[in-house]
Amino acid sequence: MRASWAVIAVMLMAAPARAEENSAAREVMSHMARGARSARVGDWVTYRFDGGAGGMRIYYWRMAVVGEEKDKEGRDAVWVEMEAGMHPSMKSPLMQMRMLVAREGEQIRYDAISRLFVGGPTDRPQEYSQEALDHVLKTMDQEEKDNKVPDPEDAKVVLPAGVKPVLRTGKETRVMTLAGTVTVxxxxxxxKKTVVKRMWISREIPLMQLAKMEIPGIAHSMEVAEYGIDAKPRMVLPPPSAPKVRLEYADRIFPDLPGMDAPKEPADSENAP
Incomplete structure (x- = not known):
């Protein structure tokens, strides 16, 4: 999936018709065409997540583009850092990731990650071996397929009688967020007349172009808290000679965001740098 249009891609996959034939998709694309730009080095955005439970499961997630270089296949690529923590400024982050991601033109390709570093609150960052990285990417790809909203136009998809996903939009407007007022x-x-998800798409928000999102059925929400264009690298990378994460550890130490059920297990001491 292409990164800076990630939210748009998700919506178009859920749409019951092709983009050019769907009024909801046309409205969003028209909005984005009025000034949205692709990701650049320095772009960053922080979101506030509310996992329900009366505000007891609130955390923050930050994404930033912090550098660019050629990857091992000679493709143009960018370094993307992600952090998750309990404070918007990521004091003592619970998770850090840094990945080298290929790009086509101005679009970042999250299906083309060639290097991956992961660090935890008590673990020094480690790079994944190629074998472990391939395993993680395969797992993520399968999870994305499993979570994809069924397309009723797909003859292979059998939906219950009367169930048909419908995508609808409102007109362009202004909305207040934690990061200020933006056009959305x-x-x-x-x-089946039940709102599964609400999203507010904004061309003003870098990287994700997402201002807010709500999932009413489970009382989850996501809202932009801060964003900017001055991101610098924050992860301290291990030396080239440090041991890499091997395949047998990939599942165990790949981080889960706060609020997930599966706990993160520490890496084996033999594999620690």
């Missing part, structure tokens, strides 16, 4: 297009994904 509101989008709703509806199934």
């Amino acid at each position: 297009v509101p989008v709703e994904l509806v199934m």
Whole structure:
């Protein structure tokens, strides 16, 4: 999936018709065409997640583009850092990731990660071996397929009688966020008259172009807290000679965001740098 249009891609996959034939998709694309730009080095955005439970499961997630170089296949690529923590400024982050991701033109390709570093609150960052990285990417790809909203136009998809995902939008408007007031297009994904997800798409927000998102059924929400264009690298990388994460450890130490059920287990001491 192409990164800076990630939210748009998700919506188009959920749409019951091709983009050019769907009024909801046209509204969003028209909004984005009025000034949205692709990701650049320095772009960053921080989101506030509320996992329900009366505000007891609130955490923050930050994404930033912090550098660029050629990857091992000679493709143009950028370094993307991600952090998760309990404070918007990522004091004592619970997770850090840094990945080298290929790009086509101005679009970042998250299906083309060639290097990956992962660090935890008590673990020094480690680079994944190629074997472990391939395993992680395969797992992520399968999870994305499993979580994809069924497309009723797909003859292979059998939906229950009367169930048809519907994507609908409102007109372009202004909405208040934790990061200030931005121009958005509101989008709703509806199934059997029930709103499954609400999103507010904004061309003003870098990287994800997402201002807000709500999942009413489980009381989860996501809202932009801060963003800017001055990101610098924050992860301290291990020396080239440091041991890499091997395949047998990939599942165990690949980080889960706060609020996930599966706990993170520490890496084996034999594999620690």
